Amino acid sequence: MNRLLYFAYPGDLETRTGGYGYDRRAASALGDLGWNIQLISLGEGFPNPNPRQLDDAGRRLSELADDSFVLIDGLAFGVMDEWASREAKRLKIMALVHHPLALETGLDSGQQAAAAAREKTALAQTRGVIVTSHATAAELAAHYAVPAERITVAIPGMDPAPLAAGGGDPPLILSIGTLTRRKGHDVLIASLEKLRDLRWNCRIVGSKTLDPGVAAELERQIAQSGLGDRIELTGQIDDTRSEFAKADIFALASRYEGYGMVFAEALAQGLPIVGCVAGAVPDIVPKSAGFLVPPDDRQAFAAALRRLLEEPETRVSMADAAAIAGAKLPSWRDTAVIISNFLEEAR
Structure with missing residues (x-):
């Protein structure tokens, strides 16, 4: 069985944020479950790319063969609405949304509305959407017209770690x-x-x-x-x-x-x-x-x-x-199993 998945993300996958950490660990754990993960960096500038950066990201994805199965991180995908509308019939597109881009702090009401409209259009072109929390799932269903049956929640996994000693003086x-x-x-x-x-x-x-x-x-x-x-x-x-x-x-x-x-x-x-x-x-x-x-x-x-x-x-x-x-938090394998099952149903 061919379980080839292109996993596309903006910038550098080694960036030390929670979202990139999720991408790294999910990709690795999916590989352990038998998926052939091919990583694609979409370049810099997201979530606010200039026209050249946006075109370059779209070109990298458009080079994929017909019927390719591709999972795209929402930090980039949320502003790739025009590309997604062009390629949705040719490629099998999935999205991974950490949080809607319109909810980023510092945007005025006009910027929020524009960001939400673009992301809503992009998400409409997907076969399914993976989110990292029930709160994000509810947000997408309520305000982005994503049917609940096309969303799965795969909360981040956790590795065992030593408990903090406490008792600091001063705390x-x-x-x-x-x-x-x-x-x-x-x-x-x-x-x-x-x-x-x-x-x-x-x-x-x-x-x-x-x-x-x-x-x-x-x-x-x-x-x-x-x-x-x-x-x-x-x-x-x-x-x-x-x-x-x-x-x-x-x-x-x-x-x-x-x-x-x-x-x-x-x-x-x-x-x-x-x-x-x-x-x-x-x-x-x-x-x-x-x-x-x-x-x-x-x-x-x-x-x-x-x-x-x-x-x-x-x-x-x-x-x-x-x-x-x-x-009680899940392991990364637990998280990957949820994602894997959802991908199998969608492809």
Whole structure:
């Protein structure tokens, strides 16, 4: 049986974000299940490519033979509506959507509407859509006209990892996420300004290069707060497992998450969590394992952190609950089996 699948993605597959991590692990696990995975980079510029970059990406895919089975990451596919409309009858197209592009932070209403319209058109050309959370599945069914039977949810897998030791003196607050506006690091820093009276240190781990403007703003915010000796922007660190293992609290004020793999990783390593009711985050983080507050509510975010810092018993009980929830997360093989079965039905 020929199980050839072209897996297309934007940019560099080694980029250290949750979405690219999902792509890497899913492709590898599908290979272990017998799929012949052929990777295709669609080039740079996504999700906002210039015309040349968009044409080049389309040309790479249009070189595929008739009836080729191709899975395309939504970070690129969401803006490839014209290409998809031309090629849908010739190629067997599947999409992998981490979150709709219109929900990216920083877009005005006109930009959101245009992005949603393009992605809706692109998704209409697919045989099926793989999403990483039930929240994204509901969003696509409700607002992108994707029939529920053409969507499958394959939440990210998780590898076994050592539990965080806890007991830091002072407690270490960890945040992991690229320095982009959607990740809400500005909210975390502003919240920490309200906690000067408490003992803590904070490490914010994430690439400074994906949005240098936001990275510079965060550096200025820390300098102006006078907390530069307590808040560190580390840049990208590949070994995030060791970062979780050294931490006492995980805090990320994301304004939206299609899934939020770092929240799952925090659970797996037994860290109490402070986050926001944003996208799929409430689906991941049980109430027993952390505090979730409204997005952009700096007062509430600070209050939640204060509770964990001032109440060691709450911190310990939530850490225990996090570890229990983390132990129930699927493996990457489990995730790949769901994807594989869906691909078999669609091809």
